[in-house]
Amino acid sequence: MLKSTKHITEAGWIFRFVLPFLAISPIFADTTTVGTVIDGQAEYYDELFDIVCRETLSLTGDEFSLSFQQPVSGKWERTTIEKELRKQLSDPDIDIVIALGYIASDQALRISNPSKPLICPLIFDRAYQETKAQPSSNLIQIDTPMLLKRDLTTFYEMTPFTHLAFLCSAHFNPDINRAKAYITSLLDLRSVRVDLIPIGDSSSKLVLPKGTDAVYLAFLPHLSKKNRKKMIGGLNSQSLPVFASMGGEDVPLGALAGYKNERAAQKIARQIALIVQQMLLGVPITSKPMVMSSFEHLLVNMNTAQNISIFPPYSLLTEATLIEAPIPPQTKVWSINEIIDKAVSENLSILVKARELKTGEQEIERAKTHFKPQVHAETLFARIDEDRTSSLLNIPEQQLTQSLTVTQLIYSEDAKADRAIQEQLQLSREEDLSLVRLDIILQTGQAYLKLLKAEAYENIQKENLERSRNHLQLARIRQSTGYSGRSDVYRWESQIAVNRKDVLQADAIKAAARIELNRLMHRSLEEDIMLDRADVSDPQYLTNHALLKKMIRDPWHFRQLRDFLTQEAIAVNPQIKLIDHKLKAQERELLAAERSYWTPTIAFKGEISHKFDKSGAGSNSLTLPPQYANLFSEIDDTSWSAGVAIKLPVLSGGQKLVRNAKARLEVDRIRLLKREVEEKLEAGLRAMLHKAGASYSAIELSKKSAFAAQQNLDLVYDGYSHGVLSVIELLDAQNAALTANLLATNAVYSFLLDYLQVERLTGNFITFSSPQERASWFNRLQHYSESCKNKQQERKYELK
Numbered sequence: 001m002l003k004s005t006k007h008i009t010e011a012g013w014i015f016r017f018v019l020p021f022l023a024i025s026p027i028f029a030d031t032t033t034v035g036t037v038i039d040g041q042a043e044y045y046d047e048l049f050d051i052v053c054r055e056t057l058s059l060t061g062d063e064f065s066l067s068f069q070q071p072v073s074g075k076w077e078r079t080t081i082e083k084e085l086r087k088q089l090s091d092p093d094i095d096i097v098i099a100l101g102y103i104a105s106d107q108a109l110r111i112s113n114p115s116k117p118l119i120c121p122l123i124f125d126r127a128y129q130e131t132k133a134q135p136s137s138n139l140i141q142i143d144t145p146m147l148l149k150r151d152l153t154t155f156y157e158m159t160p161f162t163h164l165a166f167l168c169s170a171h172f173n174p175d176i177n178r179a180k181a182y183i184t185s186l187l188d189l190r191s192v193r194v195d196l197i198p199i200g201d202s203s204s205k206l207v208l209p210k211g212t213d214a215v216y217l218a219f220l221p222h223l224s225k226k227n228r229k230k231m232i233g234g235l236n237s238q239s240l241p242v243f244a245s246m247g248g249e250d251v252p253l254g255a256l257a258g259y260k261n262e263r264a265a266q267k268i269a270r271q272i273a274l275i276v277q278q279m280l281l282g283v284p285i286t287s288k289p290m291v292m293s294s295f296e297h298l299l300v301n302m303n304t305a306q307n308i309s310i311f312p313p314y315s316l317l318t319e320a321t322l323i324e325a326p327i328p329p330q331t332k333v334w335s336i337n338e339i340i341d342k343a344v345s346e347n348l349s350i351l352v353k354a355r356e357l358k359t360g361e362q363e364i365e366r367a368k369t370h371f372k373p374q375v376h377a378e379t380l381f382a383r384i385d386e387d388r389t390s391s392l393l394n395i396p397e398q399q400l401t402q403s404l405t406v407t408q409l410i411y412s413e414d415a416k417a418d419r420a421i422q423e424q425l426q427l428s429r430e431e432d433l434s435l436v437r438l439d440i441i442l443q444t445g446q447a448y449l450k451l452l453k454a455e456a457y458e459n460i461q462k463e464n465l466e467r468s469r470n471h472l473q474l475a476r477i478r479q480s481t482g483y484s485g486r487s488d489v490y491r492w493e494s495q496i497a498v499n500r501k502d503v504l505q506a507d508a509i510k511a512a513a514r515i516e517l518n519r520l521m522h523r524s525l526e527e528d529i530m531l532d533r534a535d536v537s538d539p540q541y542l543t544n545h546a547l548l549k550k551m552i553r554d555p556w557h558f559r560q561l562r563d564f565l566t567q568e569a570i571a572v573n574p575q576i577k578l579i580d581h582k583l584k585a586q587e588r589e590l591l592a593a594e595r596s597y598w599t600p601t602i603a604f605k606g607e608i609s610h611k612f613d614k615s616g617a618g619s620n621s622l623t624l625p626p627q628y629a630n631l632f633s634e635i636d637d638t639s640w641s642a643g644v645a646i647k648l649p650v651l652s653g654g655q656k657l658v659r660n661a662k663a664r665l666e667v668d669r670i671r672l673l674k675r676e677v678e679e680k681l682e683a684g685l686r687a688m689l690h691k692a693g694a695s696y697s698a699i700e701l702s703k704k705s706a707f708a709a710q711q712n713l714d715l716v717y718d719g720y721s722h723g724v725l726s727v728i729e730l731l732d733a734q735n736a737a738l739t740a741n742l743l744a745t746n747a748v749y750s751f752l753l754d755y756l757q758v759e760r761l762t763g764n765f766i767t768f769s770s771p772q773e774r775a776s777w778f779n780r781l782q783h784y785s786e787s788c789k790n791k792q793q794e795r796k797y798e799l800k
Contacts (some may be wrong), residue, residue, distance in 0.1 A: 002228040034098060035088040036069065039101030039222075040074060040171065043221075048100060049100060051269040053068050060276065074101070077171075080629050081104050082107045085097065086111065087493060089111070096117045096119065096329045098119045099119065111139075113136050119275060120140065121142040124146045124219075125490055154257070158316055166197065169222060183196075195209045206231060217243065229253040233610065234249065236254055236307060241257075244258035254301065297319075297320070297462070299321050315504065317499060318504050318507040320462075329664035331726070339448055340441055340445065342522075343441070357433055360429045367418045367423075375407075398614065399615075404607070412601045414592055417588050421585045425585050427577075428585070431575070434574035437573055439767065442759075446753055451517055457506045460738070465500060468734070564784045565758070569681055569761060579673060589663045589666075590664055596649065601646070601648075602647075604643070605644075695751040695781040702744040703747075706741050708740075709740035713737040
C-alpha cells in the first residue's frame, strides 16, 4: 500500500509542478464563478472568505476570469447548510462550490458524487466525525485537524483536573453522550469527569456544573471576540483555568493557555487558491484527503496564571510563548551602557579595591608625618633607696615628675624615600583599581551578551520543539491516511522528548546568565531584568564606523589596525602603568639604599620637665650656714634641654650592602616583568584580533548556511508530507537546520565577545565611551592610517 501511495504522490508532483508549464487547455472556457456556503454569520468566516478571495484572485491573476459570489449563510442549521450546498451544486451559473465552514465541510462529505467541484477545506476530526466519503473526482477534501488530544494532554499537565467542563458550539448539534465518551477516551484513562456544555448565541447565562475545576473552550465562531472575552473573564473570576482551542485568538483575551496556529487562515486560503488554479489549468485533483499541516506553538497568559494562582510547570513554560502582564511604565529597561555604569558604581570587587585605595592614601599621610613635629608628654612617679637621696642635689626619696618632649626631623633619606615610594605605590593602586574596573566592564558586557545569547538559543530550541510537534502531527495524519506506519509517530515522540530536554537546558543556561549579570550589578540574584536589545546583538553596533570597516576588510589595513591597537594598548594599558609605578617606587628604594652609606639623619630635640610632688628623705631643702650659702646655688624643680642631633651611619654589619643588592635586583626584575607583560599583551592582542576578524567573517557565512539549511528543510518537509521522503531524511534536515541556526546565532555573539576581549586588552572600552572619546579615538586611528600610507609612498619613492 505504501509503495503504491508513493507512486501516486510522485505523479501528483509531476502534475503540480510540470503541467502548469505545458500547454494545457483549461476546463473553464469563460468566467469561472465560485459559490461559497458558510455555517453562519461570524467574524471568523467573514475574514476567512475575504482572505480566500484575495489569495485566489492574486494567484490566478489575469490569466483567468474568476468571480466569487457572496457567501451564503446556513444559519447554523445542518439542514439549511445541506440545502444551500445542493442548491449551488445544481446552479448552472456556479462552477465551483466551497463549503467554507466546519459544519458545511462535514455536511459536504455526506453528499455522494457531487456534480461539480466541491471543496471541503475544514475537516477537523475524521475519527469523531465518522465521515466515510465515497471517492469522487469532484470532492476535494482538506483536513485541518484540531488536535484535541494534544490540547487535553497539555492542559492536564499544566493543571491536573478532575472535573472538566467542555464548552462547544450548540450549533454543531453534538451527540452529548458520544462526544463525552470520545473526549474521555482522549484523556487516556485519567479519572476525569467530563461535562459537555453547548453554548448558544449568548454566553451570559453560562452555568457550570458544581465541582468544575477546569474549562476547555472549543471553537465558537458564532460568538464575537467581545462576548468571548466577557465569558473568559467570568470564568477567570471564578479562578477556573481555561484552555482554548483557538489559542491565538482567545489566550490574549484572557484564557490561560492554548496553541496558536501561525497564519492558519492564510494557509487554508492558499491551499484553496492552489486547488482552484489547478482546476482552471485542467490539472487532475486527487480524490484522497489532503492534509493541512500547521506550525503551532503553545501560548500561556502569565497574567491570568498569576490572577487565578495556577503555576504551569517548567516543562511547559520553557517551550511556550509567554504573554506577560503589561509592563508598568516605571519598570526599568536596562541598556548596555546603563548596565555597565551600574556595575562600575556598585560592583563589590570594585568597592573592595576602592577601599584599598583609601587605605593607600593613609599610607601617604603616614609617610608625611616623618617631617612633622613629634610631641610626647610623660608623667613619672619614682621611688629610690633612702641612701641615694640628697637634699642638696634635690633628689628626694619619692617624686612625681611630668615632662614634655618635642622632636622635629630635619633631614632623613629613608623618610624622604618612604614618602616618595608610598606616592608611587598609591598610583599603582589606582591603576590596579582601573584594571579591576576594566575586568568588571568586560565581565558585565560578557554576561549581558551571554544572557542575550541564551535567550536566542532558548527561542531556537523552542522553535525546533514546535517544529518536531508539527512533524509529529503530520506523522499521525500520514498514519491515519495510510501514508506511513506507526514507526514515524514513535520516532517523532522520541525526538520531542529530546527537544524538551534541550529547551529545559537552554532555560537553565539563561537563568545562570541572568544570575551572573545581577551579581556583577550587585542586584538581587533572582531578580528579573528587562534588557534593551536594540542594536546590541548586531555586529554593526560595534563596527558601525566606516573607518573600522575599512580597516578589517583587507589584510594590509587589518595589519595597520593591529599595529595601531598594539601601540594604543602599550600606551594606555593600566597593567603596564601599574608596573611603571612599582618600578619608580623600587628605583627610589635603590636610590635610598645607595645614599644610606653617607647621608646623615638630622633632627632637633627639646625637653622640659617639672617635679610636681616630692616626699621622704631628701625632699626638704638643705639650709646652709650663711658663710657657705654663696658656695652652692639652689636647684629648683624645673629643668629643660634643647639641641640638634646629627646621626651618621658608620658600620651596620653589612645590612646596607644587602639592602643595596636586593633593591638593585628588584629593579632588574620589575624591568624584565614589564617587558614580559608588554610582549604577552601584544601577542594576546594580535591573536585576539585575528580571532575577532575570523569570527566577523564567519557571521555572513553562518547566515548563508542557516538560510540554505532552512530551504533544504522546507523542501524535505514538502517531500515528506507528500510521501516521497522518509522520516529519517526529514529528521536529518531538521537537525541540520537546528545546528545551522545555532551556529549562526553563535557566530554573531562570538564576534561580539571577541571584540570585547580586544577592547579589554587595549585597556580602553571605546564601545562604551562618550561620543567625544570615540571621535578622538577614531581620529587617532585615521591619523595613524594616513601616516602608514605616507611611509609606504616614501619607500616607493626611495626604491625608484
